Amino acid sequence: MSSNGSIDLEKTATSSTSGSIAISKTSSGNPIIYKAHHEASTIELCYDLFFVANLATLINYFKLFTLLWFTWLSTTLFDVRFSIDSVWNRLCKAVQFGVMTAFVFCGPIFDKYDTADDVRAYKSFAVVLCVSRSVIGVQYFVVMVQGRMFRQTLLPVGLSGLVHVCGSVAFLVTHFAFPHGGFTECGFRFVIAIVEGLLIFTIAIFWRIVSFKYTHLVERLQLLTLIIIGEGIIGMVKSVACITKGQSTNNSTEIGTVTAAVLLLYLLWMLYFDQLSHDRFGTVRQQIWSLLHYPLHGAILFCVEGNTSLIVWNSAVQGLKWIWSITPPNIAQPAAGFSTSEAYIDHLNTTMWDVQARFKSKPWNATYPWTRNLTAIANYTSTYGFATPEWNNRTSDIITRMFNNAQEFVFEAHADTLGKLNAVTTPNQSAAAHLQAIYDVFNVTVLQFYIGAGSMLLLLAVMYWFNKSHKTKLEFGEMITRVVVGFALIVVGVAAVMADKTTKGFKFSASNWIIAIVVLLFLLGKSRPNSSA
Numbered sequence: 001m002s003s004n005g006s007i008d009l010e011k012t013a014t015s016s017t018s019g020s021i022a023i024s025k026t027s028s029g030n031p032i033i034y035k036a037h038h039e040a041s042t043i044e045l046c047y048d049l050f051f052v053a054n055l056a057t058l059i060n061y062f063k064l065f066t067l068l069w070f071t072w073l074s075t076t077l078f079d080v081r082f083s084i085d086s087v088w089n090r091l092c093k094a095v096q097f098g099v100m101t102a103f104v105f106c107g108p109i110f111d112k113y114d115t116a117d118d119v120r121a122y123k124s125f126a127v128v129l130c131v132s133r134s135v136i137g138v139q140y141f142v143v144m145v146q147g148r149m150f151r152q153t154l155l156p157v158g159l160s161g162l163v164h165v166c167g168s169v170a171f172l173v174t175h176f177a178f179p180h181g182g183f184t185e186c187g188f189r190f191v192i193a194i195v196e197g198l199l200i201f202t203i204a205i206f207w208r209i210v211s212f213k214y215t216h217l218v219e220r221l222q223l224l225t226l227i228i229i230g231e232g233i234i235g236m237v238k239s240v241a242c243i244t245k246g247q248s249t250n251n252s253t254e255i256g257t258v259t260a261a262v263l264l265l266y267l268l269w270m271l272y273f274d275q276l277s278h279d280r281f282g283t284v285r286q287q288i289w290s291l292l293h294y295p296l297h298g299a300i301l302f303c304v305e306g307n308t309s310l311i312v313w314n315s316a317v318q319g320l321k322w323i324w325s326i327t328p329p330n331i332a333q334p335a336a337g338f339s340t341s342e343a344y345i346d347h348l349n350t351t352m353w354d355v356q357a358r359f360k361s362k363p364w365n366a367t368y369p370w371t372r373n374l375t376a377i378a379n380y381t382s383t384y385g386f387a388t389p390e391w392n393n394r395t396s397d398i399i400t401r402m403f404n405n406a407q408e409f410v411f412e413a414h415a416d417t418l419g420k421l422n423a424v425t426t427p428n429q430s431a432a433a434h435l436q437a438i439y440d441v442f443n444v445t446v447l448q449f450y451i452g453a454g455s456m457l458l459l460l461a462v463m464y465w466f467n468k469s470h471k472t473k474l475e476f477g478e479m480i481t482r483v484v485v486g487f488a489l490i491v492v493g494v495a496a497v498m499a500d501k502t503t504k505g506f507k508f509s510a511s512n513w514i515i516a517i518v519v520l521l522f523l524l525g526k527s528r529p530n531s532s533a
Contacts, residue, residue, distance in 0.1 A: 450493020
């Protein structure tokens with residue numbers, strides 16, 4: 001194309017064709033107009049909400065997220081170029097709504113703690129993915145037929161339809177070739193989904209007439225990003241409700257953690273939206289930028305879900321610290337400082353009722369029958385005498401068991417952590433084993449949070465580079481800052497968790513700073529108010 005007075009092929013095709021195909025006619029001579037869309041339609045936004053509905057239930061299953069995201073992408077790449085408001089497209093959209101709903105039912109196959117129905121669910125999931133791609137493929141072929149008078153569009157649109165038909169067949173093959181399910185089948189599906197997305201983008205790169213340059217793809221990705229951040233807000237509100245309902249009082253560290261969590265979500269929004277410059281996008285750069293949203297959305301999910309869990313974790317740690325403060329300092333001599341068994345039993349009784357009063361979501365005496373322990377201690381006094389070596393030995397076992405169960409009860413009083421407790425422990429485990437399993441869960445949560453936050457900054461730096469074709473020195477500085485801060489967050493998270501996993505480690509001693517540190521580093525990464533201004 002010549003530079004002076006030449007026609008921009010992409011713009012001409014988009015403005016006169018639906019985002020790529022011009023005016024076609026029905027058999028009766030009526031025109032079918034595929035007009036360019038510069039904003040998302042209400043039905044597209046409704047479809048996006050089905051995406052976040054799955055995230056709310058299946059956020060921990062990143063493998064499912066991969067299939068879910070690329071299914072959303074396949075539908076979106078068609079919609080932003082060829083979708084019009086018609087009975088046919090509404091019927092196709094209804095099928096896609098059904099596909100997204102089916103993800104909810106198929107999602108439990110990614111729960112490694114419940115494998116009862118995995119074989120049947122794997123086979124059903126293959127059918128769901130097959131139907132999804134079949135519908136999109138048929139939609140492309142319908143567009144190709146309707147726009148057949150424009151020969152330059154036939155090959156790219158037909159190839160796009162063929163890609164999805166082949167993907168549909170490949171997903172169906174997994175239904176029969178992998179009847180038992182497993183890693184191989186799951187991995188094969190990931191490859192199919194990712195290759196599908198890459199091929200559609202590749203077609204748009206080589207045939208600019210079906211590119212995304214003058215479509216609202218950027219807006220759709222921005223809206224989905226906003227919805228995912230919004231899911232973090234919903235999770236945060238649930239966590240705040242959990243800690244306020246779980247305890248009779250909340251201290252300043254809990255309030256500070258919630259404040260930091262709110263600031264974190266606000267900074268996520270600023271870091272993403274402030275760096276976009278629509279007028280500095282190239283065609284190929286735009287498509288690479290769009291595809292980078294897959295790892296970006298994964299990183300944001302790790303970050304916001306970690307943020308949500310750590311609000312509850314900090315509250316639970318405050319409860320643990322209180323339990324530790326009322327635990328006898330010398331378990332070997334539990335009644336040190338008491339002259340009679342009656343005085344010691346009265347003290348324990350008062351302490352247990354204090355535990356009951358502090359955590360109001362469920363009764364402590366119904367969870368653990370501690371009155372039996374007091375009766376047993378009284379019987380030991382009658383048999384062995386108060387504070388004798390045998391009495392100390394037997395009573396210390398009871399006290400250890402009693403306060404270990406009290407620590408476990410702290411997590412049970414925070415309802416959001418109870419699911420984690422049940423998932424990683426068995427009923428036959430002791431209270432101490434239950435506690436260690438929960439601590440391990442939150443080791444992973446802290447790592448997830450910091451790695452998600454750091455990866456997000458690294459990806460934003462890469463996307464910043466693709467978004468801006470001609471960069472100033474200040475913009476280069478911003479990208480370098482985000483890379484440095486991103487790596488720093490990952491290193492801090494790994495070092496903080498791995499260095500000391502005991503109850504004296506960072507995860508416990510500085511639980512109220514876990515989120516705040518990320519907020520401070522995000523502020524450093526956000527070096528000026530609006531990069532696109």
